[in-house]
Amino acid sequence: MIALLRAEVHRFTSRRLMRVLAVATLAILALILLRVASISEVRTERPPAPPQFIVDEHRQACEQAKARGEIPPSEPCDIEYNQAAYEVDQRVHARTALREATTAATVVVALLAFVAAASYVGAEWHHGTMQALLFWEPRRGRVLFAKAAAAVLVSLAFMLVLQVVTYAGTYLIAATRGTTTGVTSGLHISNLLLVLRGGVFVSIVALLSYAIAGLARITGAALGAAFFYFAIFENVIAGVRPGWERWLITRNVAAILAQKIQVQPAHPPRGPGAFEDQFLEFRMYTLTSTRGVITLGVYLTILLGAYYLVFTRRDVT
C-alpha cells in the first residue's frame, strides 16, 4: 500500500497542470505581497480647498443675503473649511492581516485542490492509465484509496507551503512597513488552529472533487457539478428554502473556518414584517465548525461510497 501511495503521489506531482498551478499561485502570491508592501504606510493628508466657482457662488449668495439684511454685515463671506492635516493609516496590521491572509490562502488552496483532484482522476480515465494501473494493482479499493490519499496529501503539502509563505510574508511586511502591535503567541496559536481547520476543509474539497470526477470518469463532471451547485443550486435553496441553509456546503465551510456562524433557523418566519415581528436576530441558528465538519463528512462519505461501489463493480473497458 505504501508503494502504491508513493507512486500515486509521484504521479500526482509529476503532472504538468499541478506544477503550473503551483508555480502560478506562488508567483501571484509574491506579486500580491509586493503590492501590499508597497502601499503599507501611514500617509498625511490635508482636505482639499473647495473649487473656486463654489467659493465665488458662496460669496455672491452671502453678499446678496447681507444686502437683504438676512445676515449681519460683519459676518465673513468666505467658506470655512478644516485645513488641518490628518493621518491615513494604510499600514499592514499583523494582528488582523495574518488571520485574513491565512483564510485567503486556505480558500485559494481549496479551489486549486478541487481542480487538481478532478483533473488527476479525470486524466486517468481519459488516457486509460487506470486500466494499465489495474494490471499492476488489481485491488480496486486500494487503488481508489491510494489515489484519494495522494490527492489529500499533495493538497495539504501545497497548503502548508502556501501558508508558510503567506504567513511569513505578511508578518515580514507588517514588521518592516506596518505594525505588529497586538501580536501575541495566543494569536499565532489561534491562526495555527485556523490553518488546521483549513486543512480539514481542503481535504474535504479535494475528496469531494475526486469522488465526483471518479464517478463520472471525467474531469468536467466535477467542474460542471461545482458550477451548477455553487452558482445555481445554493442560491435557489437560500432563496426558496432559507431553513435549509445549515445544510449548504458554503455555510458549513464558513462555519469550519470561522468556528461558528449564524444561519437561518430551520423554520424561519415568512411574510411581510415577519422578521421584525418575531425578533429573528434572537432565533438564528448557530452553525459550529464541528457541525460543519460532520455535515460535509456525511456528504463526502456518500459520494466516496458511491464511487467505491461503482469503481469496484463497473467494467473497465
Add this chain to the structure above:
Amino acid sequence: MRVIEVSGVHKTYTRLRKPPQRAIDNLDLVVEEGGVHGFLGPNGSGKTTTIRMILGLVEPDAGEVRLLGEPVPQGLPDVISEVGALVETPLFFPNFSGRLNLELLAQVAGLPRDRVDESLDRVGLTDRADDRVKAYSLGMKQRLGIAAALMKRPRLLILDEPSNGLDPAGIREVRELIRALGSRGVTVFLSSHLLGEVEQVCDTVDILVRGRRIASGSVQEVLATKATGQVRVRTADIALAARTLEAAGMTVAPFDDHLLVYDVADPATVTKALAQKRQYVTELVPITANLESVFLELTEGAA
C-alpha cells in the same frame, strides 16, 4: 499446469438505448504452461473482452476464470506480479516521458529502478526513453507497452495485438522476442490478426467467432482439420508418372515440371504406386493449408 482456464463464461454488454450485445457465449478455454499460444478471431469476436476478463477488468455474467490457478478476480492479487499484459493500444500519460511512465508502474509493484532500463533496452527504446510519450509513434508506444509488460519478468505474458503500428522490422523483432520468451519458459498468450505471425511463432491456437471457440489445439492439428489432401510430385518423366498414377485410380493434374495428385489420404500410396512401375520421385510435398485459409474457412463457416 493450466495458466489460463476459462469455463462456461458468458458476457453480454448492456448499453443505454441499444440492444444488449453478447460478447462471449459459453466460452471454454485452456492454456497450458509453456510455449506460445495464439488467440485468433475476427474483429468483434470477443478476444479483447476475454483478455479483459482474464485480467479482472471485466466481470463475466456467468462462468469461471482462473489465472495461474487462482480464481479471477478474487485471487488476482496473488498472481498479478507474475503476469505481464498489453491490451490493445498501450495506455500511458502522454505528457510523461516513457521512462517516467514505466517508473511509476515499477514503483507500484516495488520493482527496482534498473528493471525500467532493462525493459527499455529490451525493446530498443533507450534512446527515446526521456521523450514525452505524446511524441512517440504508434510503434514506439507499442514497444513501450511491451516494455511495461516485460518489467515484471512475467511467467505469463498476455499480448493483445502487439504488432499494431509496428513497421516490418519491428514486427520481426516482436516475433523474435516472443519466440525467445517462449523458449525461455515464459507462457505467451498472443492475440493477433497477423495470421502468418501466429503460424510462425505459436505452438497452439484457439479460434474465436462471435464469442465462441470454434477450433483449438496445436497449430498442426488445426491445420489438419482443413487438410487439402493434395500432393505435389516431381519425377524424371511427368507424363509417364501421370499415366501411372491415373492407372492406380488417382486424380492427377500434370504441369510442366510437376504434377498435382488430389485426394491423397496417405502420401506413401503415391510413392508406392510409382515405385512399383520403377519410377522414382525426386520430390514429394504434401500441400498443407496455411493458417490464414483455415482461419477464413472456419470463421466464414461459423458466421
